[in-house]
Amino acid sequence: MTRCRHGVSAVLSSVLRREADGVWKAIFNHPFVVELFEGTLPMDKFKFYVLQDYNYLLGLMKALAIAAAKSSYEISRELLELAYMEASTEMKSYEELLKRLGLSLDDAMRASPTPTNVAYVNFLLAISYSGTPCQAIASFLPCFWSYADIAEVHRDKLGKNPVKVYVDWASVYLSPEYRGIVSRMRRLLDSKCTSDDAEKLKDIFVLGSKYEYMFWDAAYRMERWPI
Numbered sequence: 001m002t003r004c005r006h007g008v009s010a011v012l013s014s015v016l017r018r019e020a021d022g023v024w025k026a027i028f029n030h031p032f033v034v035e036l037f038e039g040t041l042p043m044d045k046f047k048f049y050v051l052q053d054y055n056y057l058l059g060l061m062k063a064l065a066i067a068a069a070k071s072s073y074e075i076s077r078e079l080l081e082l083a084y085m086e087a088s089t090e091m092k093s094y095e096e097l098l099k100r101l102g103l104s105l106d107d108a109m110r111a112s113p114t115p116t117n118v119a120y121v122n123f124l125l126a127i128s129y130s131g132t133p134c135q136a137i138a139s140f141l142p143c144f145w146s147y148a149d150i151a152e153v154h155r156d157k158l159g160k161n162p163v164k165v166y167v168d169w170a171s172v173y174l175s176p177e178y179r180g181i182v183s184r185m186r187r188l189l190d191s192k193c194t195s196d197d198a199e200k201l202k203d204i205f206v207l208g209s210k211y212e213y214m215f216w217d218a219a220y221r222m223e224r225w226p227i
Helices: 013-018 021-028 031-038 043-069 073-100 105-110 115-130 133-153 155-160 164-174 176-192 195-221
Strands: none
Touching: 013 021, 013 133, 013 164, 013 176, 013 195, 021 133, 021 195, 031 043, 031 105, 031 155, 031 164, 031 195, 043 105, 043 115, 043 195, 073 105, 073 133, 073 164, 073 176, 115 133, 115 195, 133 155, 133 164, 133 176, 133 195, 155 164, 164 176
């Protein structure tokens, strides 16, 4: 728990979320996100995103495992369960998605991570290596949480979305199962982390949120290395 301006107790994860509100609003309104939920996003941009996201998830799994190795049993158990979920359920879903898009696992493995992707994964790994378990959780949380909120903000668009693969992809983040994952992560932060580290956690959460925005933007621009 931490304190709001008027002395009223507030849940730490909510404090971090408010701190990043401007960034999250920019994410909600990014053309990649809006066009994806409307069904007007060019398919080549979505394929580019999927290949990049597959590589990002590999880095996320490593960061989760590193943070788990440094944590107390309770935090370690939660993070390892998340890492296992990413390695099994999430990756299996991605392999199926790749097939639907006419892509293969080899295509994903050969895809060169963009500068933004490299920077984002290195940020997660650096916090997991050198930061506290609470700092690591704060770095992971924007990814998991923002996808749920993006889907909720744009839920109504899916009813008119003519692209089935977009609808199926987005609907995952509206499911009770996925919302439950986000709730677990928030509870972990709120129950195990204190306001003593709040300023550092805010900085990490906001930076993670900015990387989320940059990831969407890089996919929309189909970012390449300049040299």
